[in-house]
Amino acid sequence: MTGDASRSPATGPGSRRRARTGEDFDIIIGFLGFWAVVLLVVTVWMEVTAQPALGWALGLLATLLAIYGMVRLRRKLPPRR
Numbered sequence: 001m002t003g004d005a006s007r008s009p010a011t012g013p014g015s016r017r018r019a020r021t022g023e024d025f026d027i028i029i030g031f032l033g034f035w036a037v038v039l040l041v042v043t044v045w046m047e048v049t050a051q052p053a054l055g056w057a058l059g060l061l062a063t064l065l066a067i068y069g070m071v072r073l074r075r076k077l078p079p080r081r
Helices: 022-048 054-075
Strands: none
Touching: 022 054
């Protein structure tokens, strides 16, 4: 047997599989950032108009926690070439 027989198809020179990079996470972080701004505006508006804002505030908290987690994961990934 040759050395090529033990190589998996996903790691060969002609493979189309991309390695994950930090830039892949930038798209998700941007998407979450947009919705964080929207939820912040809605939460502030609900508070100013004296309407219940707990659900909106919890959604904002969940979005901010997701952004924090994505930024931490992004730091561990290599930059795209």
